[in-house]
Amino acid sequence: FFDQIRFYEVSHAELAQIRRDFPQGRYPLQIEQTQFSLADYEDFVASNAGAIDSFRDHRQQAFAAELAQWHANGQFNFAEEDVPEAVTEQSWPETAxxxxxxxxxxxxxxxxxxxxxxxxxxxxxxxxxxxxxxxxxxxxxxxxxxxxxxxxxxxxxxxxxxxxxxxxxxxx
Incomplete structure (x- = not known):
């Protein structure tokens, strides 16, 4: 089974409404049963190979530039901060x-x-x-x-x- 996701444009107001409704289960997702054709998919990939390769190259260059920036400004080596212990032995009022x-x-x-x-x-x-x-x-x-x-x-x-x-x- 494969999930196929389609993206579509919405206005800022529609996006804000979707972001409010979805976490509460009030945004209806459109779910359709379809047949996945591997042959059609492979044909699509072959016919778009140039654009796909160009995208991958661009993505790799962007990642390399971002990685170099991380090294340059010290973000590459992450040191975890000490997180304070959860307060367990605190004397709260009984009514609290x-x-x-x-x-x-x-x-x-x-x-x-x-x-x-x-x-x-x-x-x-x-x-x-x-x-x-x-x-x-x-x-x-x-x-x-x-x-x-x-x-x-x-x-x-x-x-x-x-x-x-x-x-x-x-x-x-």
Whole structure:
């Protein structure tokens, strides 16, 4: 079985809508059953051999230039930074809800400060991991009692990010 993917142009507005809808399963993918003809594919490759070779050469040259740039500016040798240990033995108030990082990465945005009221589903922190932005949402209505990081900090999966308490100190 082979997947065949076709790309098509969309407007900026359509792309923004697709990006909002797809992660929630609200964007219908068009799936068609087809027969794959190896003979037709091989004919296509043979008839476009010049363009394919040109593309491959251009891609290889671009990669070589990028690799040379990495060597020149010191990006080729990557040294992993120490990631702080996840806070496990911290004395949170018994009524607190501790919101942990779902992934390892870095803090991209902080949308809350100590004293802010949040509602369930409010985005509190945006993490960056593997070139993706991952929002961390409030799990309940509460007040932010502690923010344990700053933008740019590296975080480990399971590391405490924000501590929430209800405004009256009752258990959440």
């Amino acid at each position: 809800t501790v919101v942990d990082s779902p992934v390892s990465g870095s803090v991209w945005q902080l949308n809350v400060q100590v004293g802010d009221s949040v509602r369930r589903g409010d985005p509190m922190v945006v993490l960056e991991s593997m070139k993706m932005e991952i929002a961390v949402f409030a799990p309940c209505d509460a007040v932010v009692s502690q923010v344990l990081l700053s933008p740019g900090n590296r975080v480990a999966a399971g590391q405490a990010l924000v501590v929430l308490e209800d405004s009256e100190g009752a258990s959440l």
